[in-house]
Amino acid sequence: MGTTFVGVLLCKVGRFVVNIGDSRVYCTYPDGRFIPVTKDHTLVNDLLKTGEITKEEAEFHPKKNVLTNALGVWDNVRIDIEEHPESISSFLICSDGLYGYVEHDVIKKVMTSKELSTTLKVRNLLNKALRVGGYDNITIILIELEASDNR
Template sequence: MSRKVVIAHGAATDVGQVRKVNEDSHVAEPPVFVVADGMGGHDGGDIASEMVIQEFAKLGGTHYVSESGSQAMVEALQAAQDRIVAFALEQRSRGASDYQSGTTCAAALIADGGSSPLWILLNVGDSRIYRYFDGTLSQLSRDHSLVQELVDSGQITPEQAEHHPERNVVTRALGGMAPAVPDIFQVTLPVGARLMLCSDGVSGMISDAEIADILAAEETDARDTAEKLVAAAVEAGGRDNATAIVVDVMGLTEENPYDSEQQRVSMEQKLGVLP
């Protein structure tokens, strides 16, 4: 008998105090949750991020197991990449020779893991996925950015990375001619855990300690928590668009694959499980 996760979720977004257009896009359509950050300064960043969301939104309302869930996410990402590249080529063919568009992607999908639900996570770029549980905040995704590479090589510290002049330079994104190579991995989340996906307009404006403090407020529901994260980022300067999705793991329920006890007994007798 499989176990189904019971969740509550909420999302918020804000254009911020500097930019005129919100190039972030998001979707929260169980079992899929996605934040995409259109690359600032590029033409059509909002179009690119919306294309990502449109492709991943097609996964909403569908049951997945581990293998099918991972495949569906990779296919959605590739479909978005193909659309973004095709749109850019079309714009250039019409005379916009320097047209560029790009976006990040951070995604989570709930899949049936049998004894416990699996969370399939995917990211490209510097939009992040965090887990908060039992008083501890963990960054589950790894930034695809220049400063992350400098941190990994020991050239700068994580603290220096927060203020590095090239902290917004990403090393992977959708929209370029090179393949959009994601990190994709699976985790289990215990009851009481919070999953948070955000654009760097949140994680780049408030510290991990501030994020943890906001997520720690158990009396605040997922939607209000997402709104507080975005509001804090805007209040801290709002130099970029800010988007956050919060998903709370509320519990687990037993999911009986049979419509009735009579059906279960009949099937198990046919299989030889029961006399």
Template sequence: MKTALKSDVGLIRTVNEDRAVVQNRLNGFTLAIVADGMGGHQAGDIASQIAIDTVKRELQNIEPGMSPEECGQRIADAVRKANREVFEIASSQEQYQGMGTTIVVALVSDELIIIAHIGDSRAYKLDDEFMIQLTEDHSLVNELVKSGQISPEEANSHPRRNVLTRALGTDEQVEVDLCIDAWKQEDVLLLCSDGLSSLLDDGQITAILRSGEELQSKANLLVQSALQAGGDDNITVVLLANVQADDEEKG
């Protein structure tokens, strides 16, 4: 598995509340997580860090022989535990009231992608034909798009595009969406915060991912393109490429 990660504070914000992690060789899997925190007084970066740390810790003993459904349940349980931890801190400490975070978690093997997510951070899969979005945004504008009140193009510039309908840590209980999908050699998985997906359309993202650049250069180019498009939010990108071990780059 080849991986790349890039995060940038953007051109407007003073604090990067995004967090991301990639862990290779986790009992036969690769784990990747992106979280986009929210909350005043730097509480957002605390929420996203707690979420990442908790999910990663809870998945350290995942077993290679587990079925995809069992793996999905384990990931969902880890995300729910992270939700409780963030919610308890937000409820007990006044300066952290209302903090929360999005999260998108990918646990991948050579054949399967297992995704859990809450919020509007996304997962995309690029194969030799298409790029498809594996997650559905838990956001107000997505509800408006689904009901036909606004177009997908209008959603990207809507004044309430940052309003979430579901987040990690803002309520005691939360529903976790799961997706299990196959992938094959040379396919690429992209996890990102909305600082990327709200500024670049699918065609722009696909063009960069299909370029001849190395994987880390593609991650850098995605972030740079979002900065050039306005950079009005934190931008975080994680890329995973399904390649043979002997093709894998060091680093």
């Protein structure tokens, strides 16, 4: 049994996202876009990339949680590291306990809300995952940046 790893490094030379497994980082941009910036290291994602299954088939695939890359399982682990130099309003770091149970559009609505504080966004997302029966662990970390933040 292995574990996933995902993280965000904010520094003066750039903003970097690191990913192993199927935990995710989403970015919210000043123009309202909300997109995942990590790629899941799963069997189903590999099947999607090769065109062997459709997005609809992937959603309910019995092996959608089978990892193809994780810490503690294989000797050779692939680490995805990407730089994100563009202006970003926030980073949402989460496990499949959130995105696997709460629809993307629902998460986006919370994340792009101007009325909710950072704390209320996290609580709102957690409550939504619990309400729909999130049986997996639910990890939610939200990093909101100021427009002038140059870390």
